[in-house]
Amino acid sequence: MPSPSENGAIKRQGPRVKYVSAAHWAAILDGIAELKDHLEHQDEYQAPAPEQCDGDARPSGPLLLYGGWSRNLTRSFILESLPERPVADRLVSRYFNTVVVQCLVLGEYTSGGPYVVETLLLYLMTEFFPSRDMQVGTRLLVGTIVQIAMHMGYHRDSSRFPTISPFEGEMRRRVWALIYQIDFGTSTQMGLPRLLIRESQIDAAEPRNLADTDFDEHSAELPPSRPDTDVTPALYSAAKLRIFSVGVKVADLASEIRCPAYADVLDLDRQLDVASDSLPSTMKWTGLASCLTESSQVILQRIFLRVCVYRMKITLHKRFLSLERSRVACLTAAMEILKLQHLLDEESQPDGRLYQSRWRVTSAFTHDFLVATSILCLYLRTLSSGEDKGDDATEQSMEEMKTLLRLSQAIWLRESATSKEAQKAAEALRYVLGDSQCGTNGTALSSPAPGLLFTVPETW
Numbered sequence: 001m002p003s004p005s006e007n008g009a010i011k012r013q014g015p016r017v018k019y020v021s022a023a024h025w026a027a028i029l030d031g032i033a034e035l036k037d038h039l040e041h042q043d044e045y046q047a048p049a050p051e052q053c054d055g056d057a058r059p060s061g062p063l064l065l066y067g068g069w070s071r072n073l074t075r076s077f078i079l080e081s082l083p084e085r086p087v088a089d090r091l092v093s094r095y096f097n098t099v100v101v102q103c104l105v106l107g108e109y110t111s112g113g114p115y116v117v118e119t120l121l122l123y124l125m126t127e128f129f130p131s132r133d134m135q136v137g138t139r140l141l142v143g144t145i146v147q148i149a150m151h152m153g154y155h156r157d158s159s160r161f162p163t164i165s166p167f168e169g170e171m172r173r174r175v176w177a178l179i180y181q182i183d184f185g186t187s188t189q190m191g192l193p194r195l196l197i198r199e200s201q202i203d204a205a206e207p208r209n210l211a212d213t214d215f216d217e218h219s220a221e222l223p224p225s226r227p228d229t230d231v232t233p234a235l236y237s238a239a240k241l242r243i244f245s246v247g248v249k250v251a252d253l254a255s256e257i258r259c260p261a262y263a264d265v266l267d268l269d270r271q272l273d274v275a276s277d278s279l280p281s282t283m284k285w286t287g288l289a290s291c292l293t294e295s296s297q298v299i300l301q302r303i304f305l306r307v308c309v310y311r312m313k314i315t316l317h318k319r320f321l322s323l324e325r326s327r328v329a330c331l332t333a334a335m336e337i338l339k340l341q342h343l344l345d346e347e348s349q350p351d352g353r354l355y356q357s358r359w360r361v362t363s364a365f366t367h368d369f370l371v372a373t374s375i376l377c378l379y380l381r382t383l384s385s386g387e388d389k390g391d392d393a394t395e396q397s398m399e400e401m402k403t404l405l406r407l408s409q410a411i412w413l414r415e416s417a418t419s420k421e422a423q424k425a426a427e428a429l430r431y432v433l434g435d436s437q438c439g440t441n442g443t444a445l446s447s448p449a450p451g452l453l454f455t456v457p458e459t460w
């Protein structure tokens with residue numbers, strides 16, 4: 001089975017040019033030559049115009065970069081623009097999208113200062129969560145945050161600097177852990193190398209597993225970490241660091257122009273398994289049945305960590321799809337990701353376990369679902385075209401993959417109205433699975449109920 005293009009992909013939209021690495025889902029789909037030509041026409045699709053508040057048009061990129069806040073601002077102007085609390089509760093979105101930006105500009109955020117990095121991260125979330133697709137402007141904003149944070153020394157552990165209090169030092173560790181994860185996550189979503197963070201240049205320690213009540217500004221020293229069985233606000237971030245510490249190596253290996261040695265791939269595969277096994281038991285996904293007493297937030301955290309591991313497996317092995325071991329690893333991971341996509345979709349409905357936290361299913365999840373969809377599309381199309389007659393996949397296995405993809409097709413079709421990437425995924429599936437699976441009104445025909453479990457035969 002031929003592997004996806006190892007040169008990545010360059011997309012042209014009029015005068016605009018965009019590059020993604022070979023690990024990106026769009027480059028994987030380019031491995032299907034005829035589908036590549038077909039999808040190029042879909043680039044003419046224009047995403048829906050962003051919502052406007054009270055007639056104020058919002059730019060297509062982050063307000064901090066493209067908002068045009070060039071007028072002279074004063075502290076009194078900002079204070080006068082703040083509404084009363086009852087009004088603010090109803091207009092919180094407008095507040096974040098106009099005044100968090102003006103305050104940053106007024107405070108000369110590029111010079112650093114108290115709470116600048118924290119405020120920038122809060123502002124980043126207001127840009128990130130509403131969008132179904134990753135925007136290049138958001139990635140540029142992440143680069144700005146990384147540079148300011150490093151300028152302020154967040155990448156160095158505070159224990160080395162006596163002028164930083166134990167409380168401030170621990171809060172800086174928490175902030176840096178978030179920045180590290182965002183840099184890795186957005187670079188993966190954009191199909192680009194990481195920006196400025198290199199492991200050899202940082203020594204910030206992992207945040208301790210402490211509740212907010214365990215320490216404060218007056219603490220002379222930090223208490224020891226709580227056991228991993230105690231779920232604190234810091235535990236999820238620490239768990240992600242354990243996975244991402246291997247994930248950055250996987251991403252760096254995948255972005256290399258030269259094909260890596262297979263021994264290096266297997267070594268990272270083992271490291272990924274070790275990191276996954278080292279997760280706190282409270283952060284391990286073992287199925288919805290074992291989460292009867294857990295909050296929707298914890299359930300989503302467990303699922304996201306599991307999806308991350310599967311996606312890293314695909315990224316690691318996709319260059320070696322001609323080898324049985326890597327092919328099995330890729331296909332198994334892709335199928336498991338799509339099972340979780342269907343579970344998330346089902347449980348995010350009004351009567352589902354995850355409905356209250358459905359807003360947390362962001363473009364980070366979407367990217368991983370796209371990678372899984374793309375790998376299975378490439379595999380099925382290669383088999384159906386007769387390019388790989390020596391593959392030992394069974395007919396039953398292929399039907400199981402198609403069933404998973406048909407369930408995903410219904411999700412992508414539903415999200416196409418607000419996501420350009422979802423529209424491309426739906427179109428790719430229509431092409432790979434055939435028009436018979438898509439109704440004339442653009443909705444999927446009836447398909448098996450979500451929750452079905454599929455396995456990859458050991459003979460693969």
